[in-house]
Amino acid sequence: MPHLDFSLLLQGQYREWLLSGFLFSLQLTAITLLLALPLAVLVALLRLAPARIAQALGFAYVEGVRSVPLLVHMLFWYFGAPEALPEGVKAWLYAGNIEAAAAVIALTIYSAAYMAEDIRSGLRAVPHTQLDAARALGFGFLASMRLVILPQALRITVPPLISQTLNLWKNTSIATVIGAAELMYQAQRVETASFRGFETFAVVTAGYLGISLLITALAQLYQWRYPVRLRAS
Structure with missing residues (x-):
């Protein structure tokens, strides 16, 4: 069995490459999340809007x-x-x-489509009587959604949105195909230069696993701390 040596990857240039890739993957995740969430909310509202053309646009x-x-x-x-x-x-x-830039655009558009469906499910989970009550008080559709329905729906959808964040974190690895210097791209550089394939990808796996477990723990903590309770009206 070949001798395993992780010390080579935890110092010098190889460590810098892996650390920069790790940080860049985190940046991709954070920036995409900030851009995808508003887009997802917009698409979810389009899918539930009274106008059929808006519904068609959201569905498409x-x-x-x-x-x-x-x-x-x-x-x-x-x-x-x-x-x-x-x-x-x-x-x-x-x-x-x-x-x-291409990685952020692709991840944003792709992630927003999945987040939009989670948010739409949250909007539909809020009792329709609340929307009827808001409309009866004179609020329009957008005002009713913004002031009454959406705040409750977003609270409901936090757990699935955290799950989508987990998917987003893992999907950043695909950006390596276009040369974005994220974690997988830097791992390939290290493996090519050091010929330490097992050690390199073991370290990378630990990095992805660590952040994934952290995101999962945050989801469980949120569900425990803020259980969802909806009022019928």
């Missing part, structure tokens, strides 16, 4: 995005979308950190 977004693999989203926003832009704009994009 969710089904269209979820029917395409995340890998394809990544490749489209990195290779495909810039080709539709003027040459000057395209050159400017590729001169910058287009890998990170």
Whole structure:
């Protein structure tokens, strides 16, 4: 059995590569979450709006995005979308950190589609009598949702949204296909340079596992601390 040596990866340049990839994956997760949540709320409201055109737009977004693999989203926003832009704009994009931008766009659009369905379920879980009461008091649909329904629905959907955050954290690894310098990308650099495949990917696995367990623990803590109780009216 070959001798295992983790010390090589925990010092010097290899440690810096892995740490920078780990931090960048966390940044991707945080930025995407901040962008995806408002988009998901908007899509969920569209799906429940009285206007059929709004419902159709929400439905088309969710089904269209979820029917395409995340890998394809990544490749489209990195290779495909810039080709539709003027040459000057395209050159400017590729001169910058287009890998990170494409990863954020793809992850945001993809994650928002799944989060929107969780939020829509939360909105539907709030008793309809509360919406009727708000409308009877003179509130419009958007005001009723914003002031009465949405605050309760978001509290209901926190556990599934945390679960989607867990999926988002793991999905950042797919950004390696477009050269985004996240954890998997840096792990491949370390493995190629050090020839320590087992140790490298064991460390990476521990990194993904640690954050995943933390997110899971936060979900369980939230459910214990804030149990969902809905009023009938």
